[in-house]
Amino acid sequence: MSALALSTRGLDKSFGSLVVARGIEINLPAGERYALIGPNGAGKTTLINLMTGMLRPDAGRIILGDDDITGLKPHERVKRGLVRTFQINTLFPRLTALEAVTLAVCERRGEGADWWRNLPSYRDAIEEAYAILASLRLGDDCERPTHELAYGQQRLLEIALALATKPKVLLLDEPAAGVPQEESGELFAAIANLSQEISVLFIEHDMNIVFRFASRILVMVAGAILVEGTPAEIAADQRVREVYLGSAHHG
Amino acid sequence: MAAPPETNIRPQQFLAAQVRWHPLEIVFWVATLAPFYFFPSYLSLASQIAIAALFALSLDLILGYAGIVSLGHAAFFGMGAYTAGLISKFGWGEPLTGLIIAAFAAGLVGYATSFIIAKFRHLTLIMLTLGIGLLLYEAANSASWLTGGADGLQGIDIWPIFNTFDYDLWGYTAYTYSLVVLFLVFVATRRLIHSPFGLSLRGIRENAVRMPAIGAPSESHIRTVYTISAVMAGLAGALIAQTTSTVSLEALSFERSADVLVMVVLGGAGRLYGGIIGSIIFLVARDQFSGINPQYWLFWIGLLLVMVVMFLPNGILGGLARLKWLQRGKP
Numbered sequence: 001m002s003a004l005a006l007s008t009r010g011l012d013k014s015f016g017s018l019v020v021a022r023g024i025e026i027n028l029p030a031g032e033r034y035a036l037i038g039p040n041g042a043g044k045t046t047l048i049n050l051m052t053g054m055l056r057p058d059a060g061r062i063i064l065g066d067d068d069i070t071g072l073k074p075h076e077r078v079k080r081g082l083v084r085t086f087q088i089n090t091l092f093p094r095l096t097a098l099e100a101v102t103l104a105v106c107e108r109r110g111e112g113a114d115w116w117r118n119l120p121s122y123r124d125a126i127e128e129a130y131a132i133l134a135s136l137r138l139g140d141d142c143e144r145p146t147h148e149l150a151y152g153q154q155r156l157l158e159i160a161l162a163l164a165t166k167p168k169v170l171l172l173d174e175p176a177a178g179v180p181q182e183e184s185g186e187l188f189a190a191i192a193n194l195s196q197e198i199s200v201l202f203i204e205h206d207m208n209i210v211f212r213f214a215s216r217i218l219v220m221v222a223g224a225i226l227v228e229g230t231p232a233e234i235a236a237d238q239r240v241r242e243v244y245l246g247s248a249h250h251g
Numbered sequence: 252m253a254a255p256p257e258t259n260i261r262p263q264q265f266l267a268a269q270v271r272w273h274p275l276e277i278v279f280w281v282a283t284l285a286p287f288y289f290f291p292s293y294l295s296l297a298s299q300i301a302i303a304a305l306f307a308l309s310l311d312l313i314l315g316y317a318g319i320v321s322l323g324h325a326a327f328f329g330m331g332a333y334t335a336g337l338i339s340k341f342g343w344g345e346p347l348t349g350l351i352i353a354a355f356a357a358g359l360v361g362y363a364t365s366f367i368i369a370k371f372r373h374l375t376l377i378m379l380t381l382g383i384g385l386l387l388y389e390a391a392n393s394a395s396w397l398t399g400g401a402d403g404l405q406g407i408d409i410w411p412i413f414n415t416f417d418y419d420l421w422g423y424t425a426y427t428y429s430l431v432v433l434f435l436v437f438v439a440t441r442r443l444i445h446s447p448f449g450l451s452l453r454g455i456r457e458n459a460v461r462m463p464a465i466g467a468p469s470e471s472h473i474r475t476v477y478t479i480s481a482v483m484a485g486l487a488g489a490l491i492a493q494t495t496s497t498v499s500l501e502a503l504s505f506e507r508s509a510d511v512l513v514m515v516v517l518g519g520a521g522r523l524y525g526g527i528i529g530s531i532i533f534l535v536a537r538d539q540f541s542g543i544n545p546q547y548w549l550f551w552i553g554l555l556l557v558m559v560v561m562f563l564p565n566g567i568l569g570g571l572a573r574l575k576w577l578q579r580g581k582p
Contacts, residue, residue, distance in 0.1 A: 052464070078466030090464070092457035095450075098262055103454050104465040106447040112467055113475060115448035120267035122447060130262040143265050165466050 004063070005030040005199035006082065006169045011050055011060035013223075020046045022224040024060070026201075028169065033192070033200045035214035037207075039243060043223040044203045045087060048171050052084045053077050064169065079108075081168030085158040087177050087203070093147040097138055097157055100146060101129035104164035132160050136190055152179050155187060163194075170194070172202035181206065188213050211235070219243065270445045279524070283430055287423070294422035300534045301429035302490045305436055307514045307526025309483030314512075315521030316444055317476050318456030319368065320377050322508050323384025326364075327481040329503030330357040331488030333391065336404045336498040344410040346493050350432070353489035354482045360387075361481020362474070369473040372459060381505070388503040403499035407492065418494065425494035432490060436483055441523060443479070452476055456521070513552065517559055519566025528568055 004027050011024035020043045028034055036044050049055040051062055053074040061070045064082050072080070092100045105125045106112050120126070133142045136156045141149060146157060155175060162170055175191065176184035188209050191200065204210050210217060210231070217234045219226045221243050227234070234240055286297040306328055313319040334353040343349065364383055371379060391398045399405055411417040416424045443449050451472050454462050462469040492498045501507060510533065511526075518529025533552065540548035563570035 054463075074463035075466050075468050078464060083466075084464055086461075086464075090458060090461045092454055092461065094457055095453060098265065099450060100454075102266075103447075103450045103467075107451065107465055107467040111447045112451045113448050113472065115443045115446045115475075117447075118267075118270050118442070118445050119447055119450060120263050120270055123263060125447075126262050126266060142262065161461070161465055 003030050003065075004028065005032075005065065006051070006201070007063045008051065009061040009063065011047070011062070012058045013046065013050055013055060014058060019223045021050060021057070022222075024050075024225060026218065026225070028199050028201055030168075030199050031196045032215050033202070033213055035210045035217045036201055036203045036220060037205070037210060037217060038220035038226075042220040044220055045173055046223075047220070048084055048173050048203070051171060052082060078165055078167075081166070082171070083162045083165045083167035083169070084171040085162050085173060085175060087173040089151075089154050089158060091146045091154060091157055091161070094145055096143050096145055097133055097149065097153075097160070098126070098129060098142040100157065101132055101142075101160050101164045102126050104161050105129050105132075108165050129164060132163050133157075136160050152183055152187070155179055156190070159191070167198055169199045169201070172200060174203050174205065176204065176206070176209070184209060185212075276524075280434065283434075286426060291421060291423075294426045296534065296538055298422050298425040298429045298494055299491075300531055301426065301433045302487050302494070303511070303514065303530035303534055304527040305429070305433045305490065306484055306487035306511050307518070307530045308433075308437060308440060308523075309480045309487065310511050311515050311520055311523070311526040312440060312444075312452075312483070313476055313480045314515055315519075315525065316449065316456060317452040317473060318459070319473065319477065321380040322377050322505070322512065323380035323382070323387075324480075324484055324511055325503050325505070325507035326380075326384045326387045327357040327361055327484035328488035328491075328507060328511075329387060329391065329500075330360050330481075331485030332492040332498045332502040333398060333404065333488075334485070335489035335492040336407045337397070339409050339493075340404065340406045344408045346409050346412050346428070349409070349493065350486060350489045353492075354485040357485020357488065358478050358482035361485075362478040365474040365477040365481075368477050369470040381508075384503070384505060384508055388500065388505070391503055392500055398498075398500075401500060403497055404492075407496045407498065409493045409496060418496075422494075429490050429494060432486060436486060437523075437527075440483070444523065448472070448475075453521075513556055515566075517556060517566060519563075519568035519570075522566065522568045522572075525566050525568050529566070532567070 006028040008024050008026045011021050013021040024047060038044055046055065050057050053072060061068055064080055067080065069077050069080060069082065102125055105128050106122065109125065111122065130139065130142060133139050136159060138153060138156055138160060141153060146154065149157065159175060176187050179187060184206060192213055214231060216228065217231055218228045219234065219240050226243065227237055227239060286294055310321065310324050313321060331353040334356040335349045338349050338352055367379060368376065392400055412424065412428060418424050451467060454467065455469050455472060459469060488502055491502065514529035514533045515526045517532055518527065519525035536552060537548055540551050559566060
C-alpha cells in the first residue's frame with residue numbers, strides 16, 4: 001500500500017449539542033482520488049473546515065504525510081501542501097484572474113511581503129500563473145476582473161488558485177456546484193488530468209461523476225463516516241441506499 | 252462568441268502597463284508647483300494641503316488597499332506632531348532628524364497596536380481604532396506637564412532646513428518642505444502598491460477569507476502595512492508641527508480622524524491620488540466657504556459627501572475613471 005498523504009484520527013467536533021463530527025478516521029493514500037458523499041447537513045464541509053484549520057476540532061489529530069498538523073494555522077497548512085477550494089466562490093472579485101493566481105504564486109514562493117520591486121519584474125511567477133490559467137482554459141480571459149468572468153470560469157479559477165499553491169493534497173468542496181450538468185463532466189476531466197502526485201478528496205452530489213472519477217468513496221451521515229469502499233461496493237451497499245432513498249421505501 | 256483580439260498581449264506587458272507613469276500623473280505633479288508662481292498668497296494653505304494629502308495617503312494605504320477602516324488614524328498623526336514638537340522644545344530643532352524620529356515614534360505605536368488590529372475586521376475593527384485614538388487623546392490631555400494639555404505645546408523652535416532655509420511668513424519654505432516629503436513618500440507608496448506586497452494587500456481587501464486558503468499570512472501583512480501607514484501619518488504630523496511651530500490636542504482629535512476619512516472617501520479610496528484630490532477639495536472648500544460663512548462651512552462638505560457616496564461610490568476619481576471608460580466603450 002502506498003504512503004498516506006492525509007489522515008485523520010478520531011476527529012470530534014460539536015456546536016453545543018449538535019454533533020457535526022464524530023470519531024472521523026480518514027486515510028487518503030498519495031495520488032488517489034477519493035469522493036466524500038452524503039446527504040445535506042452530514043458534515044462534509046465541516047470536515048474540510050476541520051482538516052484545513054478553519055475550525056478547531058474538540059478532539060483528534062490531523063496528519064499530513066508524516067507530520068501532525070493539528071496545531072497549525074490555516075495558512076501554515078497550505079504551506080505544507082494541504083489546500084482546499086470552496087463550495088461557494090471565494091474569490092477576489094476586483095482582481096483580474098491573472099493577478100489573483102499571481103498573488104497565490106508569489107505567496108507560495110514567500111514573496112508576498114516584497115514591497116520594493118514592481119510586480120512585472122517577477123517574470124517567472126507571472127509566467128507560472130499564466131500557465132496554470134491556460135491549462136484550465138482561462139488564458140484568454142486572464143486579464144478580466146474576476147467578477148466579470150462567467151460562473152463556470154469562476155469555478156475553474158477556484159481550482160487555479162488552489163493549484164498555484166502547489167498542493168500535495170487537494171480538498172475540493174463541490175467543485176462543480178451550480179455548474180450545468182453537461183459542463184460539470186468537463187470540469188472533472190480537468191481535475192482528473194491533475195498530476196498524479198496530487199491526492200484529491202472531493203465532495204460531489206452527482207453520482208455519475210462520483211462513480212466515474214473516484215477510486216474510493218466515503219459516505220458521511222450525521223457527522224460520522226457510515227461506510228467506505230470502492231464505487232462498486234458503495235453502489236451495492238444497502239445502508240447507503242437507505243440513506244439516499246429513505247428507509248420508508250423499504251417498509 | 253466573438254473571438255478574442257488577435258493581439259494577444261503578453262501577461263507581463265498587461266501588468267507592466269498598470270505600473271507605468273501616466274502622463275496625467277506628470278501633469279499633476281508639475282501642477283503642484285503652480286502655487287509658487289500663481290498663488291503665492293496661498294502658500295500656507297498649499298502647505299497644509301500637502302500635509303493633509305500625506306496624511307490621507309497614509310489612510311488610503313490601509314483603507315483603500317488593505318480594507319482596514321480606521322476612525323482613529325489621528326493617533327499616529329498626533330504622535331508624530333507631539334514627538335517633533337517635544338524634541339525641538341527640549342533643544343534639538345533640526346527638522347530632518349526631527350522628522351525621522353517623529354515618524355519612528357508613530358511607527359512604534361503603530362506596530363504595537365497592529366497586533367490587535369490584525370486580528371479583527373468590520374465594526375470591531377472600527378471601534379478598536381476609534382478607542383485607541385480616544386485613549387491617546389486623553390493621555391495627551393492629562394499629561395499636560397509634557398504636552399501642555401488643552402493649551403497646546405509651547406516653546407517649539409525649529410532650526411532652518413539644512414541650516415539655510417528659514418520659515419518665512421509667506422510659506423515658501425513650508426510648502427517646499429511639505430511638498431518634497433509628500434512626493435518622496437508618494438513615490439515609495441506607489442512602488443509598494445505595485446509590488447507583490449501591494450497585490451497581497453488588495454487580496455486581503457477583496458477576500459480576507461480566501462487569503463489563508465492560498466497560504467498567505469494575512470495577519471503579518473496587516474501588521475506590516477499598518478506600521479508603514481503609521482509612519483506616514485507620523486511624518487504628516489511632524490510636518491504640521493515643524494511648519495506651524497504649534498501642536499495642539501486637535502492633532503490627536505476624533506475630528507482629525509474623521510476629516511481624513513472624508514478626504515479619502517471624497518477623492519476615491521484605493522486610487523493613490525484619491526486622498527490627495529480629496530484633501531485639495533476639502534481644504535480649499537473650507538478656506539472658501541469659511542470666508543463666506545465661517546460657522547456653517549461643514550454644511551457644504553456634508554452635502555458634497557452625501558452626493559459623492561450616493562452617486563460616485565468610488566469617489567470623484569472613480570467617477571472620472573468611469574467617464575473615461577464609457578467614452579472608450581463608444582463604437
